[in-house]
Amino acid sequence: MRHSAPKKELLPNPVIYFQRLEKLCAERGYLLDKSVRTGDGLHPLYKIILNPSSRRTYCFAAGIHGNEISGPWAILNFLLGYKARPGDPRIILLPVLNPHGFLSNKRLNQNRINLNRRFFRRPLLAARRQIAKLFRGEAIDFFLSLHEDDEKKGYYLYRYGAHEHIFQQIIDWLKARSSVCLSARIYADRAAGGIVHHPRSDGSLEEWVYRRGKAAQSACLEVPDAQLFNHRTRLVSKMLSFMVSQSADLLR
Numbered sequence: 001m002r003h004s005a006p007k008k009e010l011l012p013n014p015v016i017y018f019q020r021l022e023k024l025c026a027e028r029g030y031l032l033d034k035s036v037r038t039g040d041g042l043h044p045l046y047k048i049i050l051n052p053s054s055r056r057t058y059c060f061a062a063g064i065h066g067n068e069i070s071g072p073w074a075i076l077n078f079l080l081g082y083k084a085r086p087g088d089p090r091i092i093l094l095p096v097l098n099p100h101g102f103l104s105n106k107r108l109n110q111n112r113i114n115l116n117r118r119f120f121r122r123p124l125l126a127a128r129r130q131i132a133k134l135f136r137g138e139a140i141d142f143f144l145s146l147h148e149d150d151e152k153k154g155y156y157l158y159r160y161g162a163h164e165h166i167f168q169q170i171i172d173w174l175k176a177r178s179s180v181c182l183s184a185r186i187y188a189d190r191a192a193g194g195i196v197h198h199p200r201s202d203g204s205l206e207e208w209v210y211r212r213g214k215a216a217q218s219a220c221l222e223v224p225d226a227q228l229f230n231h232r233t234r235l236v237s238k239m240l241s242f243m244v245s246q247s248a249d250l251l252r
């Protein structure tokens with residue numbers, strides 16, 4: 001979790017983010033769906049689909065906490081460098097799930113709501129219902145939500161799903177290139193080797209997609225903002241590329 005504003009680094013302008021994303025999708029003919037909007041209707045919730053006819057599906061999501069900005073930029077970086085290869089999975093990108101927060105560099109939405117909680121509450125709040133709509137009719141093999149942590153110095157994962165291999169491969173990849181949080185306790189949860197294997201229920205999106213059967217496996221990656229913005233953004237985008245290139249193994 002991230003509570004503070006990012007450190008004063010030279011950070012990119014969030015307004016140009018959406019311009020770049022749209023331009024890239026238009027140039028490459030990527031399927032960009034903007035039909036679902038935020039609860040107040042003011043912003044589209046971008047959903048990009050790559051390789052629409054592939055059998056297995058990844059979903060990479062980010063920006064549900066608006067000030068955790070490396071996730072959205074890592075997804076854009078990933079997309080910039082992406083060249084489809086035979087065997088690549090279908091890839092759903094949900095790069096900015098809290099556009100209000102992203103544009104104003106705030107964790108919460110414009111109504112000061114933490115969007116990444118209470119997904120099991122009924123009735124579902126409009127702002128969360130709109131996010132839930134993005135998953136209608138989807139059968140995702142692996143869902144990954146990108147977050148940032150301003151306390152821990154290393155990467156770690158919250159894991160939802162029985163397929164331990166995929167979580168371990170991601171952590172091993174990160175460990176070989178950066179630092180992983182190896183504490184036996186991460187906040188209120190027990191952890192081992194950088195993975196919270198049995199997270200407490202918190203009503204988060206990553207928990208909801210798993211428990212509602214939208215995703216067979218699901219994870220939340222916490223990215224340490226102790227690392228400089230450019231560094232962690234580049235590393236996470238490379239990790240996404242790694243996941244795509246190894247999908248036959250990771251989704252086996």
Ligand SMILES: [Zn+2]
Nearest residue numbers: 001065147148
């Ligand atoms: Zn977060």
